[in-house]
Amino acid sequence: MYLKQISVNNFKNIEQACLEFSQNMNCFVGNNGEGKTNLLDAIYYLSVTKSFFNSTDRQNIKHNENYFIIQGSFVRNENVERIYCGVQNGEKIFKRNDKQYSRFADHLGLIPIVMISPTDISLINDSGEERRRYVNSVISQLDIVYLDNLVKYNRVLMQRNMLLKQIKEKDDVIAVLDERLNEYAQTVYQKRKQFIEQIQCYFNQVYKQVSNDSEQVSITYKSDLNDNNFIDLLRHSFEKDRIMQHTTTGIHRDDIIMQMGDYPVKKTGSQGQQKTFLIALKLTQFNFFKKQTGISPVLLLDDIFDKLDLHRVQHLIALVAGDDFGQIFITDSNKTRLDKILERQKNPFSLFNVEKGKITKIE
Numbered sequence: 001m002y003l004k005q006i007s008v009n010n011f012k013n014i015e016q017a018c019l020e021f022s023q024n025m026n027c028f029v030g031n032n033g034e035g036k037t038n039l040l041d042a043i044y045y046l047s048v049t050k051s052f053f054n055s056t057d058r059q060n061i062k063h064n065e066n067y068f069i070i071q072g073s074f075v076r077n078e079n080v081e082r083i084y085c086g087v088q089n090g091e092k093i094f095k096r097n098d099k100q101y102s103r104f105a106d107h108l109g110l111i112p113i114v115m116i117s118p119t120d121i122s123l124i125n126d127s128g129e130e131r132r133r134y135v136n137s138v139i140s141q142l143d144i145v146y147l148d149n150l151v152k153y154n155r156v157l158m159q160r161n162m163l164l165k166q167i168k169e170k171d172d173v174i175a176v177l178d179e180r181l182n183e184y185a186q187t188v189y190q191k192r193k194q195f196i197e198q199i200q201c202y203f204n205q206v207y208k209q210v211s212n213d214s215e216q217v218s219i220t221y222k223s224d225l226n227d228n229n230f231i232d233l234l235r236h237s238f239e240k241d242r243i244m245q246h247t248t249t250g251i252h253r254d255d256i257i258m259q260m261g262d263y264p265v266k267k268t269g270s271q272g273q274q275k276t277f278l279i280a281l282k283l284t285q286f287n288f289f290k291k292q293t294g295i296s297p298v299l300l301l302d303d304i305f306d307k308l309d310l311h312r313v314q315h316l317i318a319l320v321a322g323d324d325f326g327q328i329f330i331t332d333s334n335k336t337r338l339d340k341i342l343e344r345q346k347n348p349f350s351l352f353n354v355e356k357g358k359i360t361k362i363e
Contacts, residue, residue: 001111001295002327003043004080006072010062011045012038013357021329022350025321028331029338030354036331039359040115040300043329046072046083047113047298048141049094049104057087074111076295081110108141112289112297116282116304123281124266124274128255135256138285139195142292146191153184157247165245170238178234185251189225192254196221199284206287207280210315215260217277222255271307279304279316286325296326303331317341 008017013035028036037053041060044052051060061068067088074081084095094101101107122130140147160177167174200219207217224233233249234241241247258265258277265277289297299320305313320328331354332338342349351362 001074001076001298003046003298004073004075006043006046006070008039008042008068008070010065010068011042011070012060012062012068014038014042014359015062015357017359019352019359019361021327022348023327024347025328025330025342025345025349026352027338027342027349028329028352028354028359029335030331030333032333034354035357035359036333036354037117037302038357039354040302040329040331042070043072043298044113044115044300045070045085046074047111048137049085049092049107052115052117053119057092058090061087076111083107083111105140105144105147108144108147109293112141112293112295113300114282114286114289114297115300115302116279117300117302118304118306120278120282121274123278124258124269128253131256131258132252132254135192135195135254138288139191142289143191146188149184149187153181153188153251156180156184157250157252161246164242164247167242174238178231181234181247181250182230185225185230188251189223189254192223192251193221195288196256199288202287203280203284206283206319207276209319210280210312211273211276212311212315215273217265217280218257218259219281220257220259222257223251224249224253225251272309272312275304275307276312283319290324296324299325299328301328301330303333305332305334305337313337313341317344321345321347 002023003021005018005020008014017039028039030036041052050057054060067086070085072083074083082097084093084098086093094104094107096107096110123134136150140150156177160174160181163173163177196219203219204217207215224230230250234247237247237249260269260273260277265274269277286297286299289295301320304316308316319325330338330341342351353360353362
């Protein structure tokens, strides 16, 4: 699968762009703040129906404009998929081959995509909420049952938390909500657990390749449900929950433990090691999507070479330029570094210059 062409209007600082891409590698060079990342985010939008960076659609509209439109033509299993996204006056319209979606969730999984960005560092440095959000986004792209149970769990959790602020002792309503929480939690828990088990081995392999086997790393799934019955946990924690006025146990507290050796990568890893860890995690996501769908996702690499030593850059490029990967989009502010990468490419590629939101192909 690959993106054949894209048309962008009033998206962030890109007033207008109409571009055709190589099936293999596409590189965008320009100074920081010129619009390279914005173009990658526009591509991401067409896959996931939202921005990688901004949670509010209106934040992506160019200043002094009231709408943005992104249109792209993907070739998927030899069929052309025309995807349209338009946002105006708070309303978002998403279409596939001129047919409008009634639910954005129905689009997820059609165009698998993986973005690697400097903002991924939040997965290491921030709270477990960031890591849960990441796992949710990965699994939800391919599993509508997971997404449905997650939404229902969060809805019941909100109801339970509101009730905890009003009651002084456990009642039948709490018992009913606990049963419903447990029902939805089991599906989410099992699918998260299965996901981490599936990716652990490949994650270690990718990290070794990029780092030249320099460090030992691991990812493990931490959950209250690992060794406990959820109904029992809810029953035993009720008094604490009532005092705290929120539910203190459950899958909404799950976390992914990221370690280098026996210590958290957040505390022991250098900037280059942490970046390598995140790259390995995202490339593992790529492999997971490919195995689940039989399609190579589009890979977006946004300014990922900074903080990496030359050997790690070379190992990374050798890996993603191999036969296991498909179409790749790369941004970099260092043209000299990018030129050295492209000199080694055997497959055709396209190179673009980005300046003040204007994107031109370099012949």
